[in-house]
Amino acid sequence: MEVYTTENEQADAVRRFFAENGKALAIGVVLGIAALGGWRYWQTHQSSEMTQASAAFQQANQAMTDKKAQGVEDLEKFVQSNSNNYGVFAALQLADHFAQVKDFANAEKQLTQAQGQAKEENLLSLVNLRLARIQIQQNKFDDALKTLDGVKGEGWTALQQDVRGNVLLAKGDAKGAREAYSKGLDSKPSQTLQNMLRMKLNNLSS
Template identity: 25%
Template sequence: MNDYTTEDEALDRIRQLWGQYGKAIVILSILVAGSFGGRNLWVSYKSDSAENSSLNYSQLLLAVDQKRFEDAYEIGSEIIKTDAQSSYAELSSLFLAKISFEKGDYDVAKNTLTALIKSSSDLNTGNIARERLARILLSEGKTDDSQKVLENSKSMDLTNHLLELQGDIMKTRGDLESALSLYQKALAKNVINGQDSSNLSLKLNDIKNNLAGTK
C-alpha cells in the first residue's frame, strides 16, 4: 500500500517555491499522495503573522526530504504544540500520521488523523485526513469502518484518488461492477490531470479479468 511515487517531485517543488518567494509570501505546494491517496493542496500565508511557524515548517519539510523522520516527527510535534490553531499544525499532523504509518504505528496514525478530522478548520485538509484514515482502515480489513469515514464527511469532492479508494472498497466487498465503474471514472480524471495511471490500469485489468471469468 505504497503509492508515494511523486512525493520527491512535490518536495522539489516546495523547495523551488520557498527559494522564489522567501519570507515575503510563503506558498507551499503539498502533494498529499501515496498510501492514503493524494491531491494538491495550496496554502498561502503572510509571513508577518506566521514567520516562526513557517520557518519551523520549512525545517520539517527539509527533514522529511532528507528522510530524517525522527527529527521531522519532533519538529512537527513542536509546531502542533506551540501553534495548534494554525494551518501549519494541521499540515504537520498529516506528515506525522504518514511517518507513523510508515513505521508501522497504525494506531498512532489513526489517532492522529481522527483528531485532525475533528479539529480541522479547513474542509480540504479534513477531507484529506478522511481519505488517509479510510485507506488505513481498509488495509486492516475494516471495510465498513472505511466506508463510514467517507460517508460522514460533510462534503468531499470526487477526486480521482477518492474514486479509486471507493473502487478499492467495492472490490473488497466483492461488488466488481461498482468497482469497475469507479476505477473507470478515476482513470478518466487521471487522464485529464495528466497523472500516472499505471497502478490504476492494473486494477482495472484485474477487475475486467475477474468479471470475464464469472460470465
C-alpha cells in the same frame, strides 16, 4: 456576530448602521472606530501568530527530516499546540512517518486530529483520503468508506473513487469496485491515474 473579511465590508456595515440608527449616531461612531481598530489588531495578531507557527513548524520539520530522536516528539507537541494549517501539515507528516514504520494506529490518530483541524476543503479532502488509506491497512473498511464521503471537490473524484474501489474490492464487492473505478475514469483524471484505473478494471475483467 458577523465576521468581516475586508475593511471595506466593515465600513459598509458601519454606514448601514448609521443609516438605520440615526438617533444613536454618536454611539455608532464610537463602535465603528473601535471595531476598525479591533479588526486591524486582530489582523496583526493573526499574522504574528502564523509567522511564529511557520518558524516553529520548520524547526520541528527539520528535526524529523534529520531523523533526530526528538523529532517525532517535537512534531507531536507542535500538532497539539497549533490548531491551524501548520498543525495539519505536521500531523500529515507524522502520519506518513508512522505509516512507514507500519504503526497504523498512531498514523490514524494523527490524521483524525488533522481532520478536526483542517478548515479548507482541499486540505480536508487530502486528510480524509490519507485517513481512508490508513483505515484500509487496519481492515476498517466501513470506516474508510465513511471517511471517503468527506472527500469533496471535482479535482478529488478520481482519487476518491480509486480508494473507494480498493475498499469495496477488499470487502469482496467486485461489482462495486468496478463501478467506482469507472466513475474515477469518467472524471477525466491525469494520464497516470487513468492508466492505473484502467489496469484495475482490466484485472477485474480477467
